[in-house]
Amino acid sequence: MQWMSPKEYEKMNQKASPPTPVWKTVPMAFLFGGIICTIGQLCSMLYQNLGADLETASASTSITLIFLAALLTGLNVFDKIAKIGGAGCLVPITGFSNAVVSPALEFKAEGLVLGLGAKMFVIAGPVIVYGITASVIYGILCRLFGW
Amino acid sequence: MEWLIACGKAFLIGGLFCVVGQLLIDYTKLTPARILVTYVVSGVVLSALGWYQPLVDWAGAGATVPLTGFGHLLAKGVREAVAEKGWLGVLTGGFTATAGGIAAAIFFGFLVALLFKPKDKS
Numbered sequence: 001m002q003w004m005s006p007k008e009y010e011k012m013n014q015k016a017s018p019p020t021p022v023w024k025t026v027p028m029a030f031l032f033g034g035i036i037c038t039i040g041q042l043c044s045m046l047y048q049n050l051g052a053d054l055e056t057a058s059a060s061t062s063i064t065l066i067f068l069a070a071l072l073t074g075l076n077v078f079d080k081i082a083k084i085g086g087a088g089c090l091v092p093i094t095g096f097s098n099a100v101v102s103p104a105l106e107f108k109a110e111g112l113v114l115g116l117g118a119k120m121f122v123i124a125g126p127v128i129v130y131g132i133t134a135s136v137i138y139g140i141l142c143r144l145f146g147w
Numbered sequence: 148m149e150w151l152i153a154c155g156k157a158f159l160i161g162g163l164f165c166v167v168g169q170l171l172i173d174y175t176k177l178t179p180a181r182i183l184v185t186y187v188v189s190g191v192v193l194s195a196l197g198w199y200q201p202l203v204d205w206a207g208a209g210a211t212v213p214l215t216g217f218g219h220l221l222a223k224g225v226r227e228a229v230a231e232k233g234w235l236g237v238l239t240g241g242f243t244a245t246a247g248g249i250a251a252a253i254f255f256g257f258l259v260a261l262l263f264k265p266k267d268k269s
Contacts, residue, residue, distance in 0.1 A: 006180055022173050029169035030162035033213070037161025038154045040208030045150055058211050063251040065212065070255040074263035087168030090179055091186060092161065092212045093248065099183065100252045104260035116260050123180045124252065127214075130184045132241050134191040135221035139237030141195070142229040 006122050025086050032081070032088025040065055040092070062093050069094035073101040099123035153207055160202065160209030183214055190218020220244045 040061050047057035072078040078098050082089040089095060100120055107119035121128075168186070171177045177185070193199040199219040203210040210216055224244020228236030242249070 007178065022170075025173055026166055026169050029165040033165025033168075034158035034162030037157045037209045037212045040161075040212040041154050041157035042150075044208050044211075045153065058208075059247045061208060061212070062217075062248045066248060066251045067255050070252070070259045074259035076263075076266045079266075086165075087172055087182070088162070088165040090172075090182065091165045091168040091214060093214065093217065095179070095183060096214060096217070096248075097252050097256070099180070100256040101259050104256050105263060105265050108260055108265060112261075116257070120253070120256055120260070123183065126180060127183050127187050128249070131187040131191065131218060131221050131245075134188045134218070135225045135241035136237055138191055138195045138222050139225040139229050139240055142226055143234060143237055 006126075020086075028084055029086045029088040029091075032085030033091060034088075036065070036089065036092045036094055065093050066097040069097035070101045073098050074105065078102075096124065096127065099127075156206045157209035157212075160206035161212055162209075164209075164213040164215060186214035187218040187221070190215035190220075191222045192218075194219040194222035217245060217248065220248075 043061040043064050044054075044057045047060050048054065052060060069078060072081070078089070078094075079102075082098070089098070100123075103122045104116045104120035107115040109115060110119070164186075168182050171182055171185075172179070190199065193215065199210065199215070200223075203216070203219065211219070221241040221244060224242075225237065225240030228240030228243060230236070232239065
């Protein structure tokens with residue numbers, strides 16, 4: 001198997017489905033994104049009912065959704081849902097989880113270290129790089145100017 | 148009844164975040180990886196400007212579940228860590244606040260990738 005750049009990887013992800021008209025994709029994104037966030041809200045309220053404070057409940061909700069999305073990716077179900085839901089499945093934290101699991105699974109054949117271990121960060125890596133960098137810049141501004 | 152309203156708000160705001168993402172994909176040909184990066188960085192910026200917390204207060208999971216919420220968590224973590232630890236907090240705040248999510252994605256991702264079979268590319 002050839003090494004693939006992130007761009008090629010995404011292209012491969014997309015080519016399976018022909019372009020769907022916007023009047024279909026946008027309502028679907030709203031519906032699926034809304035449903036995923038509603039599931040998150042229900043989880044969060046459940047955890048709070050069980051005695052967690054808001055912050056703990058919120059973090060546990062993210063972890064729950066990450067787990068579910070990872071599992072559904074492994075079962076090859078996430079891709080099928082994402083084909084219909086589009087950005088509705090990508091923009092929530094489920095999309096981040098899928099972006100971690102999907103290449104890890106796909107490149108497992110290339111080895112546990114440079115295949116699974118390295119390819120896991122093909123998309124998640126940039127997200128963490130830019131997210132952390134932005135947060136450090138903000139931290140410097142906080143420290144210097146008391147933002 | 149209150150829980151139903153909370154769910155409605157989460158649905159509305161979460162759905163709208165995804166609509167913006169879908170429009171970006173359809174009209175700008177922005178790749179999914181760039182969308183994810185854009186969302187997280189936007190979350191940091193919106194939170195730094197103080198605009199994101201009110202949205203979290205109103206919409207709950209509708210604002211925390213989209214990836215902008217991840218960015219908000221990074222910014223919030225840094226803000227609190229800087230107040231507590233000064234310069235060290237600049238570096239530790241972001242990862243500390245998001246450690247649970249990142250470790251969960253890595254660990255569950257590892258397990259799933261190990262245990263499941265890749266799909267056929269037929």
